[in-house]
Amino acid sequence: MDNQMPREEGLDHSLSLLKEGYRFIVNRREQLKSDIFETRLLGKKAICMVGSEAAELFYDEDKFQRSDAAPNRIVQTLFGKNSVQTLDGEEHRTRKELLMSVMTTEQINKLLDITELQWEKSLDKWVKMDKIELYEEVKELLCKVAFKWIGAPLHEEEVKTMTKELAAMFESPAAIGPAHWMGRTLRNVIEKTIQQHIQDTREGKVSFPKDSVMHKFSLYKDKNGELLDVETATVEVINMLRPIVAISIYINFTVLALLQYPDQKQKLKMYRDYAKMFVQEVRRFYPFFPFVAAKVKKDFVWNGYHFKEGTLTLLDLYGTNHDPKIWDNPDEFNPERFAHWEGTPFSFIPQGGGDYYLGHRCAGEGITIKLMKIGLDYLVNKMEYEVPEQDLNLELDDIPSIPKSKIILKNIRRVSAQ
Numbered sequence: 001m002d003n004q005m006p007r008e009e010g011l012d013h014s015l016s017l018l019k020e021g022y023r024f025i026v027n028r029r030e031q032l033k034s035d036i037f038e039t040r041l042l043g044k045k046a047i048c049m050v051g052s053e054a055a056e057l058f059y060d061e062d063k064f065q066r067s068d069a070a071p072n073r074i075v076q077t078l079f080g081k082n083s084v085q086t087l088d089g090e091e092h093r094t095r096k097e098l099l100m101s102v103m104t105t106e107q108i109n110k111l112l113d114i115t116e117l118q119w120e121k122s123l124d125k126w127v128k129m130d131k132i133e134l135y136e137e138v139k140e141l142l143c144k145v146a147f148k149w150i151g152a153p154l155h156e157e158e159v160k161t162m163t164k165e166l167a168a169m170f171e172s173p174a175a176i177g178p179a180h181w182m183g184r185t186l187r188n189v190i191e192k193t194i195q196q197h198i199q200d201t202r203e204g205k206v207s208f209p210k211d212s213v214m215h216k217f218s219l220y221k222d223k224n225g226e227l228l229d230v231e232t233a234t235v236e237v238i239n240m241l242r243p244i245v246a247i248s249i250y251i252n253f254t255v256l257a258l259l260q261y262p263d264q265k266q267k268l269k270m271y272r273d274y275a276k277m278f279v280q281e282v283r284r285f286y287p288f289f290p291f292v293a294a295k296v297k298k299d300f301v302w303n304g305y306h307f308k309e310g311t312l313t314l315l316d317l318y319g320t321n322h323d324p325k326i327w328d329n330p331d332e333f334n335p336e337r338f339a340h341w342e343g344t345p346f347s348f349i350p351q352g353g354g355d356y357y358l359g360h361r362c363a364g365e366g367i368t369i370k371l372m373k374i375g376l377d378y379l380v381n382k383m384e385y386e387v388p389e390q391d392l393n394l395e396l397d398d399i400p401s402i403p404k405s406k407i408i409l410k411n412i413r414r415v416s417a418q
């Protein structure tokens, strides 16, 4: 017999989700004392789940589908229409193969070189400035990196606009009202620019480097020998650009961790392997993507609970990364927990769980870690700075959560190589 899933009473809780942000699922998990519960979102029944067992279930593609799952506001700002995030089965795997085809050692090394060079150039600029807002500066830095890596031109006078456009996509999905609509409008602007590059490539008017994202995505043909339609190819190019700029949020958290836990700097300077553990702990500890969404593909029963076809289901990423069943003292910042960490692909999931190639796990997780390590190296070993009085508060009800002051650094100096 099916058990009744623990349930939150009330007509609709969509506004509470927007208000409570990262704590929406965790708050209810605590109230209802269950890793899985039913609520109502967007006027319909929805299921929320947290934990590694729930993640393993969520990534079972026989049970859950992505098409038609993400709310329209997320598709319009963050994903883009017909993007890899919204596909299932064979169609998803074929598209994902294209995206993963640019994650070769050669391409990744190219990205790392570009990133190092851009940090050097930015540091040259920052030492001449009184103070900087690190978040804004790193977004621009990474926007230049992203364009250079995909192979598309970006003129100095376009940097601010393009940065704003790409950032609006990850800063606005959860926003209400004008900020959200601004995100949508800006997405339309960048789409036009990329579409033009793709069309020009196809018509032979321009030629991007053969192994670049621009070249590969513009000229990619499916199994039937058909080119992707221009809109879809554009969405996937943006799927590479936008998240590289979004790494700025993690760089922010990196500095925040250095400021909040000052003893960490010494450990980073002393132990070579500490940087990797530190970066992993930053990704676990601080909030970025709150949850991922899917729909029940067909009726099934799990642990006695009935999942009805078509029910929206949210997997709590932030909650799983703070799940006391997986992590000792989850609310303690402790990179050393990763020294001998033996997890599964479903227990540490800041960028989704499961398999990169077969499932929806983030295509750029590897490069995110590498780019964060470069940022960390600059912040710990290659520059010195002062941190004036400022409001570094993070609000768990803002998605994404960015320290209020955007991290102001003053009197930046280069540390000369020893």
Ligand code: HEM
Binding pocket: 084, 085, 086, 096, 099, 239, 240, 241, 243, 244, 246, 247, 248, 250, 288, 289, 292, 317, 350, 351, 352, 353, 359, 360, 361, 362, 363, 364, 365, 367, 368
């Ligand atoms: C800033 C750090 C990043 C975070 C927090 C992040 C987070 C995520 C999350 C939570 C997902 C959804 C997983 C799911 O649906 O199950 C995802 C998917 C994805 N990410 Fe990332 N990501 C980041 C960086 C990147 C980078 C640098 C790239 C590529 C340059 C990238 C490309 C993608 C793509 C293409 C998908 C869709 C994969 C699919 O649906 O198969 N991400 N990411």
